[in-house]
Amino acid sequence: MALPVTIYKANIQLSDLDRGIYETLQATLARHPSETEERLVGRLLAYALLYEEGLVFTKGVCEGDEPDLWSKAPDDRIRSWIEVGLPDPERLLKARRHADQVTLLAFGSKLPGWERQHLDKLINSSNITVIILEQEFINQLVSRLKRTVSWSITVTEGNLYLQDGAETLETSPKRYAQG
Known part of the structure; x- marks a missing residue:
């Protein structure tokens, strides 16, 4: 018998001052039994950021x-292709041929080794952006994860402030792109 998916509901107040985006985002996410909570948090952060x-x-x-x-x-051409975690870099290089922009929100316990081995190849390719998040930030979000997520996210001057209940978490993602 297959394990069921776990459903999460998210409500995010987004104030991205750097890009001039102010939205209330609502999403329903299904977490497949093989997906970690860390990856689910990454997908939700990618959606907001x-x-x-x-x-x-x-x-x-x-x-x-x-x-x-x-x-x-509207013509079914892929404008933005977004991955989370630490995928095989060849997957991203292939995706850049099919999308206007490819973005990776990178995080994970093996990030330092992955970064040393693959980052230069990716950021020297046109239309690929890599955003690196601190693992401790992801871990803090995973430890607070509930089936109903209510976040307030502010992005200003490259800094990310995420309010979850009464607590505000802060991080400064590293952004790498050609040009």
């Missing part, structure tokens, strides 16, 4: 050829 009109969650883990999130143009 990279939000644009038309951005949607894909089948992700269940569909190997799709990213975690994407947005498409």
Whole structure:
């Protein structure tokens, strides 16, 4: 018998002063039994930090050829291809041929080694952006994760402030892109 998915509901007040985006985001996420809570938090953060009109969650883990999130143009061309975690860099290099922009929200316990081995290759490729989040920040969010998520996120001058209940967490993501 297959294990059921776990459903999470999210309400995010987003104030991205750096990009001029002020939105109330609502999302329902399904966490596949093989997906970690860390990865789910990463997908939710990617949705907020990279939000644009038309951005949607894909089948992700269940569909190997799709990213975690994407947005498409009316002609079905992929505008944004977004991955989370530490995927095989060849996957991102292949994706850049099919999308206008590829973005990786990178985090994980093996990040330092992954960074040394793959980061230069990726950031020297056109239309790929890598955003690195501190693992401690992700761990703090995972420890607070509930089935109903209510976050207030402010991004200003490259800093990320996330309010979860009475507590505010802060991090400064590292952003790498060509140019």
